[in-house]
Amino acid sequence: MKNEMLRNLFKEESYYSIKFSEIAGRYVTNSSLEIVRKRFKNNFKIHESGKSVQGKSIYSFKIGSGKIKILAWSQMHGNESTTTKAVFDLLNSFKLNSEDEVISNILENCSLCIIPILNPDGAEAYTRVNAKLIDLNRDLQDLSQPESRLLKDIYNEFKPDFCLNLHDQRTIFSAGNNSRPATLSFLTPSKDEERTIDKYRKRSMSLIAGMTADLNEYLPGAIGRYDDGFNINCAGDTFQNLSTPTVLFEAGHFPDDYEREETRKHIYRAIISCLHQISKGKLEYSDYEEYFQIPENEKLFSDIIIRRALINGEVKDISIQFKEVLKNNKINFLPIISKVATQISNYGHKEIDAEKNETKLLDNSEIIENVIVNKIVINNEELEVK
The missing domain is CATH 3.40.630.10 (Zn peptidases)
Incomplete structure (x- = not known):
């Protein structure tokens, strides 16, 4: 000091x-x-x-x-x-x-x-x-x-x-x-x-x-x-x-x-x-x-990165960024997929290793950019994103 x-x-x-x-x-x-x-x-x-x-x-x-x-x-x-x-x-x-x-x-x-x-x-x-x-x-x-x-x-x-x-x-x-x-x-x-x-x-x-x-x-x-x-x-x-x-x-x-x-x-x-x-x-x-x-x-940061996720037979990283939304006089953090790529070089404030297991959304919709994702399913196990 x-x-x-x-x-x-x-x-x-x-x-x-x-x-x-x-x-x-x-x-x-x-x-x-x-x-x-x-x-x-x-x-x-x-x-x-x-x-x-x-x-x-x-x-x-x-x-x-x-x-x-x-x-x-x-x-x-x-x-x-x-x-x-x-x-x-x-x-x-x-x-x-x-x-x-x-x-x-x-x-x-x-x-x-x-x-x-x-x-x-x-x-x-x-x-x-x-x-x-x-x-x-x-x-x-x-x-x-x-x-x-x-x-x-x-x-x-x-x-x-x-x-x-x-x-x-x-x-x-x-x-x-x-x-x-x-x-x-x-x-x-x-x-x-x-x-x-x-x-x-x-x-x-x-x-x-x-x-x-x-x-x-x-x-x-x-x-x-x-x-x-x-x-x-x-x-x-x-x-x-x-x-x-x-x-x-x-x-x-x-x-x-x-x-x-x-x-x-x-x-x-x-x-x-x-x-x-x-x-x-x-x-x-x-x-x-x-x-x-x-x-x-x-x-160099994303809010969340899911590493080594198996998506439609390909292993990819998923980056998620929070959008701040005002609701009932409180700020809610809405998780939105910002990037899906073979390898994401950013660091995640939170990182999840999918270990090459099958990864999908709860409603089986496609994992693509700009999609809201509150929960994700890895190897048939539901995980809270936040």
């Missing part, structure tokens, strides 16, 4: 003492946020900053009294809620751990503006896009949507020294070319087509290098980084282009954690690490090159 001061906060018992456990799972909406607002109404400045397309409130939380200004926003994509849960944990930590040296330094040296749910319509519908079917993270130049305009207006008014852009990523990503899923991924967005590395990008690279050093012992081989191809329509690229050091957080898959409660814990730790580095006022920019030692994400 780079910052030994963080070790106490990173202990399991320390995290579970502050975890905002009333809100869990993948479905996080403005109804969840109401619980949070009531809990912290006497602790932080909570402001209705604007409305969504459908008229839902978009709130910002103001925390801390320091000179260093940090703007953070989550659920820009409505179905990416893990970082929002980590933000709720962060707020609880600010309330309950205010005497801790790390937390008190953050609160004294920094002023945070946090938007927990930027896209409340998408959050309620559990969609990436907003109610107008626009990806808000591709709308920071056109500013065609009220949510995008709100974010840009807050940026212009608040004038942050740093931006934290909080997202989820799919289960398909590995941290480099290895068999560990990318539980956390980071990116310092490019500021131009040339991917220029100026002092502002170095600051965000240094932050990411520091977070990785602080979390490596908890997530060995499971921290990746994204390709930094430039897209000025994205929020991170827009703000980096305006010379504000920006860090993209991506909450990914932890083994057997489809509700992303373990990942939530690691995102919380990453945010604490990031804020701790910023609060010290001096970043070790000389270590920015360590950012490039973080393995780049690759798409």
Whole structure:
């Protein structure tokens, strides 16, 4: 760990003492946020900053009294809620751990503006896009949507020294070319087509290098980084282009954690690490090159792979990917066959060896791509896919 001061906060018992456990799972909406607002109404400045397309409130939380200004926003994509849960944990930590040296330094040296749910319509519908079917993270130049305009207006008014852009990523990503899923991924967005590395990008690279050093012992081989191809329509690229050091957080898959409660814990730790580095006022920019030692994400995972399945006399592998479906205010994971091939090189978060036994679907329908498969029959034995 780079910052030994963080070790106490990173202990399991320390995290579970502050975890905002009333809100869990993948479905996080403005109804969840109401619980949070009531809990912290006497602790932080909570402001209705604007409305969504459908008229839902978009709130910002103001925390801390320091000179260093940090703007953070989550659920820009409505179905990416893990970082929002980590933000709720962060707020609880600010309330309950205010005497801790790390937390008190953050609160004294920094002023945070946090938007927990930027896209409340998408959050309620559990969609990436907003109610107008626009990806808000591709709308920071056109500013065609009220949510995008709100974010840009807050940026212009608040004038942050740093931006934290909080997202989820799919289960398909590995941290480099290895068999560990990318539980956390980071990116310092490019500021131009040339991917220029100026002092502002170095600051965000240094932050990411520091977070990785602080979390490596908890997530060995499971921290990746994204390709930094430039897209000025994205929020991170827009703000980096305006010379504000920006860090993209991506909450990914932890083994057997489809509700992303373990990942939530690691995102919380990453945010604490990031804020701790910023609060010290001096970043070790000389270590920015360590950012490039973080393995780049690759798409090497499937949710389930059935190996050596005998299908119509041929031995093949079957890859299954979950589709997240909202039903009765709960996210269900619908298993869909994504690939059938002689050999699939991907890793599976779950792997089943059919041992060259006859494999078929329960209704004897053909095993082909895009078919839903809740149960599969191997050697006349029914197996639950999930």
